[in-house]
Amino acid sequence: xxxxxxxxxxxLTQMMESQAYRELAAAQMFxxxxxxxxxxxxxxxxxxxxxxxxxxxxxxxxMYREFTGESVEGVVNARLKEKPVPFAQxxxxxxxxQFLYDRGGFWQLKEYENCSYEPYRGVIQxxxxxxxxxxxxxxxxxxxxxxxxxxxxxxxxxxxKWLRLGLLSFGRPNSEGNRYAIAQGLKKRDSGxxxxxxxxxxxxxxxxGGLQFPKPETLGMELPRDLDWALRKAES
Ligand SMILES: [Fe+2]
Ligand SMILES: [Fe+2]
Numbered sequence: 001x002x003x004x005x006x007x008x009x010x011x012l013t014q015m016m017e018s019q020a021y022r023e024l025a026a027a028q029m030f031x032x033x034x035x036x037x038x039x040x041x042x043x044x045x046x047x048x049x050x051x052x053x054x055x056x057x058x059x060x061x062x063m064y065r066e067f068t069g070e071s072v073e074g075v076v077n078a079r080l081k082e083k084p085v086p087f088a089q090x091x092x093x094x095x096x097x098q099f100l101y102d103r104g105g106f107w108q109l110k111e112y113e114n115c116s117y118e119p120y121r122g123v124i125q126x127x128x129x130x131x132x133x134x135x136x137x138x139x140x141x142x143x144x145x146x147x148x149x150x151x152x153x154x155x156x157x158x159x160x161k162w163l164r165l166g167l168l169s170f171g172r173p174n175s176e177g178n179r180y181a182i183a184q185g186l187k188k189r190d191s192g193x194x195x196x197x198x199x200x201x202x203x204x205x206x207x208x209g210g211l212q213f214p215k216p217e218t219l220g221m222e223l224p225r226d227l228d229w230a231l232r233k234a235e236s
Contacts, residue, residue, distance in 0.1 A: 011181055012117055013068060017079070020060040020072045022105055022169065023127075025085040027053035029101070032087040033094035042141070049098075049134055056127045063123050085165070092151050096162045098138030099205070104166030106131040107198045116185030139205045146209035159211045163202075164219045170194045173224050192224035199229060207231045 004012075030050045037043050057076075064072040085101070088094040109131060112124045146155050171178070173192035181187045199213075206213065213229040 007180065008184055008186075011177065011184070011186060012120070013064075015112070015120070015181070015186065016060055016064045016067065017072060017075050018171075019109075020057055020064060020076045021079050022108075023053050023057035023060060024076055025080060026102065026105065027057060028080070029085050029087055029097060030094075033097070036088070036091040036094050038091055045137055046098075049102075052130050052134070056130070059123050059126065063119055066119070086161075090154075092142075092145050092154065093158050093162075095138050095141035095145060096158050097165075098134075099142050100138075100159075100162040100166035100202070101169075102131070102134050102138060103202065104169035104198055106135065107194050107201070108169045110197075111187040111189060111194055114185070114188065139202075143205055143208045146211065155209065156211060159206075159209075160214045160219070163214070164221060166198065167195055167219070167221065167223070170198070172222050192227070195224065196227055199227060203231055 027050050030046055030053065034043065034046060034050075037046060061072045064070070088097045106128070109124055109128050112120060113128060115121045115124065145151055170191040173190055173195065175191075178187075178190050182189065213231070216223050216227065216229070
């Protein structure tokens, strides 16, 4: 640990802070959403999911304390105050959030699974295994509700809102910070490459739900210019 440069230490600290923020933000967002859940079976799923997000937060907080000697809670609470994740305001929107926000987090974590800082690797691998179990249900609910025809007015705008929030999980593509983290083996690839994996992963559900990717410039964020948004028929 003594050979860590201040920059490496700083980057790793920031990675842990962002991770802790995302985990607690997910727990809070899904917790707020409980009031919109119409059926016991989904209540069971969501309460289990919230508990796992809280445990991910706890695991990152523990690692952070071991690494920095301090609590991450002050940083995370301040960031949540300053940058709250919007809360879903209906069952349909909650499903959209579960699908896109959680899925974005999953793909982001995959980039850290071979992290050059060993303790991070261990924590991340446990979280990834659990996140894999969250997948699919939000997507299934979104597709079913979209197909019901009852959400025609709201489905596309809410999709665009949460698509953007999902994409924001990856950070700005092509940044100096990205290059440094990759060179140091802290993460695998540039954010742009991860965005493409995420976009490809959600394409079948986008098509099945009768949704469309918006024009990238309407998302109001930095995206790689060559991102492939095409919904091909063969991918199902
Ligand atoms: Fe999580
Ligand atoms: Fe999750």
